[in-house]
Amino acid sequence: MKLLILTVGIATTLSWSITTLAQAQTDFGKEEFESKCASCHGQDGKGGGPLSHAFITKPADLTVLMKNNGGVFPAQRVYEVIDGRKDVEAHGPRAMPVWGREFRAKTPDIEGYYDLRSSVAQAKILALIDYLYRLQDIK
Numbered sequence: 001m002k003l004l005i006l007t008v009g010i011a012t013t014l015s016w017s018i019t020t021l022a023q024a025q026t027d028f029g030k031e032e033f034e035s036k037c038a039s040c041h042g043q044d045g046k047g048g049g050p051l052s053h054a055f056i057t058k059p060a061d062l063t064v065l066m067k068n069n070g071g072v073f074p075a076q077r078v079y080e081v082i083d084g085r086k087d088v089e090a091h092g093p094r095a096m097p098v099w100g101r102e103f104r105a106k107t108p109d110i111e112g113y114y115d116l117r118s119s120v121a122q123a124k125i126l127a128l129i130d131y132l133y134r135l136q137d138i139k
């Protein structure tokens with residue numbers, strides 16, 4: 001009987017914690033975007049962030065990446081822009097991007113590249129790409 005009460009107790013606590021976790025959903029991609037990209041590209045991704053006036057070449061409108069690529073989201077290109085394999089001058093030098101080292105690429109030519117947190121970096125990039133995909137203007 002004691003064992004049964006204990007089991008039921010544990011099961012109840014567990015299902016309660018799972019429900020609480022599920023309710024506290026965090027949009028990781030949105031968070032990454034807002035903390036690392038929105039200052040230039042804008043909260044809505046259209047390129048009008050508070051720093052955009054400082055650039056001669058305005059930050060790209062990130063909501064039309066798919067439209068400008070024949071209706072296919074250019075995930076690989078965007079990944080490489082973020083991890084530094086593809087240079088965008090306004091993003092800073094690849095070894096020192098404006099958003100810091102969090103999205104380091106797995107390319108041995110970048111000095112000091114081998115980031116122990118690279119799987120964390122990959123997860124962050126994928127979350128960011130997922131968010132950018134959701135921002136696409138598909139009309």
Ligand code: HEC
Pocket residue numbers: 033036037038039040041051055057058059060062078081082088089090091098099128
């Ligand atoms: C300091 C300002 C700044 C920040 C921060 C910034 N960008 Fe940019 N980004 C720019 C500018 C300016 C351009 C346009 C450069 C050009 O056309 O040469 C651009 C272009 C791009 C492009 C288009 C590249 C292409 O080849 O079409 C992508 C994709 C992009 N940014 C993604 C991001 C993402 C994702 C983040 C956040 C991780 C980010 N940017 C953060 C300024 C910024």
